[in-house]
Amino acid sequence: MQPDDPSLKRMTPPKLNILEKTYLPQILGGLAVTGRHIFGAAIGGKTFTEQYPEEQHIPSANYRGVHRLNKDENGRIKCVACMLCATACPAHCIDIVGATAPDTWDDREKYPENFVIDELRCIYCGMCEEACPVDAIELTGLYDLTGLSREEMIFDKTKLLSVFDLTKSVEPMKTARTSATPGESSSTHELVTKPTDGPSMRAHS
Amino acid sequence: MNGWDLLGIVVKIGIVVGITQGAVAYLILVERKIAAWSQDRIGPNRAGPFGLLQPLADGAKMLLKEDVIPTYVTKPLYILAPIIAIIAAMIAFAVIPFGPVGNTGVRLGNGDIQFQIAPGVDIGIVYVFAVGSLGVYAVILAGWSSNNKYSFLGGLRSSAQLISYEVPLGMSILGMVLITGSLDLNAIINWQDRHFWGIVVQPFGFLLFLISAFAETNRLPFDLPESEQELVGGFHTEYSAMKFGMFFLGEYLHIITVSYLTVVLFLGGWDFPFVTDQSQTGWFWAMFKIAVMLAKVSGMIVFIMWIRWTLPRFRYDTLMDLAWKRLIPISIANLVVTATVCQFLFSYSRSN
Known part of the structure; x- marks a missing residue:
């Protein structure tokens, strides 16, 4: 100019x-x-x-705290072990061991045998949540994550599922997609199965 | 001077030192509370009711912390600096009246109790300014002996700032001295009691004094020596534990001194308009006058803290600009006008 x-x-x-x-x-x-x-x-x-210990802070709805692994209404883990979250993770803190789903689970081929998140490496960016095609992983409003050792802060599948049990009443799943409703089974089935092919193949190779 | 007088003075020194040191502890709490309130926070409220035991916790922290003396400092001066900071701020109290002086009527033994450590000092105000300026040694020595460029810069800034603001500070009170015709702080209070408060007869003097006093106490908006953001604390970067605490103590003592001076010079001292009079004597009036003065001083201290959370820090060149290009010419003009008016009024009153 x-x-x-x-x-x-x-x-x-x-x-x-x-x-x-x-x-x-x-x-x-x-x-x-x-x-x-x-x-x-x-x-x-x-x-x-806020007088913290006496008054508990309630974070905003989009606060990104500790992760949880959601369960569907049958109590099964929602995750389909597609590895998209682990791929998206910039801190490489998610470690998934996928396995073939049991025969009784007719809506998916795979499920995570183990699902480990290193909460100390995690940068709480929420990209796993955005990547997940089945809304299985979500970041909760839990902000007071503490531990006495590094090992304690590595959350495995049971721990992450227990976070869901802990928080499901306060924070319902952000998108309540169901996988086993008979009427919509085709569309949800598509949603569940489609993305799993690519990443899972990569995981096998 | 007999032994009883000496004992009385020692007792007075004890009381004044004790009260001011205790007051400093609580001033830190007040400062933190005002800081919190001005930012819509609550402030310290955990230690004791309303956080009233917080000063004890702060003091304990200062005393129990590890006192680190870096190997690269010039040790004698490094240790001397915080001591100077406290002493320079304290000894000005010797001539500051904290109550009525003269024929007070408060008798204990065979004489009136004078509410001043050194009563009847004719050049009280000159003494206050002389020892008040000693405080700059603390800052310069601390900055230099720390052997650290940030501290050194802080010390340099401080010396330039204090010397610059000493000029308008001294000139601002000359108007008051001309009007009252005395350098004795009690005479100045008595004059204000008989006539008007200094703020009425010398509004410009008051303003100049206030601004320069802020600069002299290193308070915001003139806290360039210790500016946290650019100089990581300035002259006290290398100080820890109680040595750091002593600088703090010195700063707050300086605030008390300056508040007392402002009250004595411009806000009428112990004068409560239409109520108090110089001729009132006895315990009740002495206590009343002390209380009035304390109330004024507290108000002044709160005002200083209030200003701190209102104005941002000056840039170094604007600081110098304000002192040399604005305050000093105004103070000279104020002095000339005051002297002229006084001369005419005095010759007029003498001719009648």
Whole structure:
């Protein structure tokens, strides 16, 4: 852009009168603002503080905390071991061992024999949740994850499923897709089976 | 001076030192509370009811922490600096009246109790400014002996700032001295009690004094020596544990001193308009005057903290600009006008 460009908007700093040049009215204005806050907090009790151990913080709905592995209504793990989450994970903290699903599970070919997330390596970006085609992995609102050793922080399948049991009442599954409703079985079946082929093959090779 | 007078002075020193040190502990709590409130937080409230035991916890923390002396510092000066910081802030209290002085009527033994450690110092205000400026040694020595470029920069900034603001600070009170005709702080209070408060007769002087006082105490918006963001703490970067705590103590003592000075010079000291009078004597009036003065000083301290959370820090060149190009010319003009008016008023009153 040239300096004489007609589209250039020229701004002139506002002329201050003698009182404004002392900055005193502005300082008084600033004092009024902070004073309002001080008195609002001290007398009016208008504070944002949460008294943490006594008052439990409720994070927003899209908070990304500890992972959970969802279960369907039959109590089976929803995961189909498609490896999409492990592929999407930028921190490489998901380790899935896939296996052929039992014969009684007619809606899928595979299920995870083991599903391990290293909660210390995880960066809580939520990309596994976005990648999952069956909404099996979700990030919950649990924020106070603590442990005494590194081993403790490596969550296996049972632990991740127990997180689901812990949080399902407070946080229902974000998309309640069902896999075994008779009427919609074809569409859900498609959803479940289609993406599994590619990644699972890669996992075998 | 007999032994009883000496004992009285020692007792007074004990009381003043004890109260101010205790007050400093609570000032830190007040500061943290005001900081919290201005940011819509609650502030410390866990230690004791309303967090009232927080100063004890803070003090214990300071004392129990490991006192690290880095190997690369100049040790004697490094240790001396925090001591100077406290002493320079404390000894100004010697001449500051914290209550009525003179014929107080408060008798214990064979004389009136003077509510001032060194009563009747004719050049009180000069003394206050002389020892007040000593505080700059603490900052410079701390910055230099730390052998750390950030600390050194902090020390350099501080010396330039304090020396620059010393000029308008000194000139701002000259108007008051001219009007009251005395350098004795009690005489200044008595004059204000008889006539008007300093803020009425010297509004510009008050403003200049206030601004310069902020700079002298290293408080925001003039806390360039220790600016956390650019200088990682400035002169006290290398200090830990109680040595760091002593700088803090010194800073808050300085705030108390400056608040007392502001009250004495411009807010009427112990004067409560239409109620108090110099002739009132006895225990009740002495306590009342002390209480009035304490209330004013507390208000002043809260105001200093309030300002801290209102104004951002100055840039170094704007800081110097304010002192040399704005405050000093205004203070000179103020002084000239005051001197002229005083001269005419005095010659007028003498001719009548």
